[in-house]
Amino acid sequence: MNPLNSVGHREPRVDALLRVTGKAEYTGDVKLPGMLYARLLRSPHPHARIKSIDISKAQALPGVRAILTKDNCDTVWSSGDSLGQRKLFNNPLRFTGEAVAAIAAVNRHVAEEAMSLIQVDYEVLPFVLDVDKAMEEGAPEIHPGGNLSPNNQRRREPQTYTRGNAAKGFTEADRVFESSFTSSHHNNAQLELRTSLAYWEGSKLTVYASTQGIVNCQRDIAKDLKLQEADVRVICHYMGGGFGNKNQSHDFDLFAALLAKEAKAPVKVEFTRKEDFVAVHGRWSSKQQYKIGVKNDGTLTAIQMVAKTGSGAYRKSSCDLSGTEIYQVPNLETSTTPIYTNTAVAANYRAPAYPQGVFGIESAIDDVAYALKIDPLEFRLKNMTRKFRDQTPYTSFGLEDCLRKGADSFGWKQRWKPVAGSGAGPLKRGAGMAMGMFGSALGRSSAVAKVDAKGNYSIHVGVTDCGTAAKTTMGLIAAEELGVPLNKVNVVWGDTDTCPYSVGESGSRTTVQTGDAVIQAVKDLKKKISEQGMPKGTDEVMVMVTTNPAQIQGASRQSFVAHFAEVEVNVETGNVKVTKFTAAHDSGRVVNPLTAESQVQGGSIQGIGMALHEELRYDQRSGQPLNAGYYGARIMTHMDAPQVDVLWVETEDPYGPFGAKTLGEPTIIPTVAAVANAIYNAIGVRMHDLPMTRERVLAALQGVKA
Amino acid sequence: MKKISRRLFVEGTGAGIVAVAIPLEGQAQSAPAAPTTASNAPKTTIKLTINGQQRSMEVEDRWTLVEVLRDHLQLTGTKIGCDRGECGACTVLVNGKAVYSCSQLAVWMDGRTVQTIEGLAQGTKLDPLQTAFIEHDAPQCGYCTSGQLMAAKALLNSNPKPTREEVRAGMTGNLCRCSNYNHYVEAVMAAAGTLKSGGAA
Structure with missing residues (x-):
């Protein structure tokens, strides 16, 4: 791969100084004159009908300026569900924590006092928390029409994929294996609390949001408040993480706008950490069943997956499962059925459909490899995908190198035990691995490029930089194309008044899609300069481009990844410690190896948390969330986090900015499965349920003894 | 029912260990007779040193340290991630020791020295x-x-x-x-x- 001048070098972030001095202004830091603070009153019941709400005492409290409830607000929050029907205030209430009233007051203490003065008369309804029970005859109906959640075409049917004929594939197999796996709802849990600040100037609305996509947020707010997009300005200069749950407008953006209108003053809505866990969303849970047909030599003949996923009380995202696509198999059938329950809503969290699906298929495949006495690494090298859906070639393909070079770097031969569970104990070590892939499609985005008379360049992009270093990435791409150092490029971002459309930081698309727009903008700018010369005095030369490349015909563009984990399992306590972790990634050319390393290490460590301890639990009798918060949900800490060794497998890809492919989401895709397979190698017992807590590891070990 | 103030709560429990047992706010049905508003909240005057600067200020007894820093002194570099002693985003130094400023009442800072992120660099010279x-x-x-x-x-x-x-x-x-x-x-x-x-x- 030919080296470049700016791209491919370890560059600190362009905004790092502001981030380490406390000067980066996050949404919650913005304060406007006369600003009011808002709080939400929420349902204490998992399923209830509001008979009446009495706000009179709250209204009478000095300092209360506006109260919204279902009685005076029927605004639809269209990105709140895939049908575009979810309202800000719903009746019946379908999960513990659903919004009942929003209150704006002169300070947060008064708003909190006012909350306790609102009297709600609830008719408590029967509820259901489990996807299987929700599909039983006579189960409480969460939405009219039943608990099988309709897709965005309003059809109540599973999401399916078929190639070949699985039944035929199983008859051709020497052996057929069946197994099942479950995963839990767990939360994105970004550090920044949910907040939004809105104010009106006549019919013009400005929202300081915390969003991964300022333009998407602007579009959604305009739609739901029936405004022109040009009349809605969304600003987000710094935001404290999102991991997929901030790419549309949120109900708090709408609450802020509506309360501000009612109170005729700027309103800041703030959610508590508990509200973030129960009332926004997390990754959907799953129950997965696999049937795998294989020849004695390890050739796959058929894979069938039948799954249910838990969408929670509303269907906000696909609730699909991925994973089986990483295998070459002539006969494949998958079916995923999203189901409503009276629990927190599930939606996008970093590679939304992947880590739990890959946990299932990669655990099932691991069992097959052991049963056939084939090294799981060799089994994967034999059966890994070579063409997308066994049909379409890849634009570049680094999966085999991720497996081979990753295994070498990790020391697979030395660490993996041919006989699972063969260590002496009580501390048993074992190694496991898993692989994955993630689409890296081209797509529409825009960019503005400018130069002034002094030769200072500016790039305007509609990104917010949720922590991925997107601003720096855009700056590096522009610098490379301009042939100037990074410090000559000023990146302007995070404000719909000054920045054009960007896809939003979801689907790991910014580097590729907005990066392509930046390259084109710079090319056009250079052309314009060559035609009319550099600007003079206070003039600028400026271009704006929108790139919308045609989708690649006859080839599929994907990023690939293989993760390798070594664990130490204490068979007396059930504790699992990750002792070595290697992440091998093919994301094409790596634009900034320093910040990309942060992405891989962070995604992997998040995945280890998902594997070992994170879940949102509910009391089965009351429907109350039990552990909504950092401490209870056991997210990863400094002490939990192992060193993650990052290995780049840089393939040359003909598309994307300088051949860069997707990175952010692949970093978590195979992590959970690699840890699960390492636990199996250590203890010789298969873990079927996420998270693999100490209690579950001990129970699994005792199951063997019994 | 005896009213539990924010101060009693913070003093009595410290942090988020009890958070699991706190019902969602909607369950608080019995209204207090005389709500504490901004105007009648008990206040105390404290003297403290923040980032090398001596200050005297009147604080409401229910205010936490992070609330004073962010809302009343515009020192917004200190963040709130949970407001219940679980995440550490609000960590500041009090008399040189790291504390969660969401779990400290402002009145407790009387006579103490507080250092925040804004006071870490010496002028333009970074730590x-x-x-x-x-x-x-x-x-x-x-x-x-x-x-x-x-x-x-x-x-x-x-x-x-x-x-x-x-x-x-x-x-x-x-x-x-x-x-x-x-x-x-x-x-x-x-x-x-x-x-x-x-x-x-």
């Missing part, structure tokens, strides 16, 4: 920790960074040459959901001069 955080890409989203820096500062104050394990233990009260823990530890060790060459220690 070695800040330089190392930039070079090692410690902040991703950056929201936990102020807290991580102050926790690291407290650690190096008491242990100038920590091992990797000591850094992890010293900072484990500071969550990073971007999970950039590897780079945070590297950066602290680089600042302390104990990072072995070649990146990871």
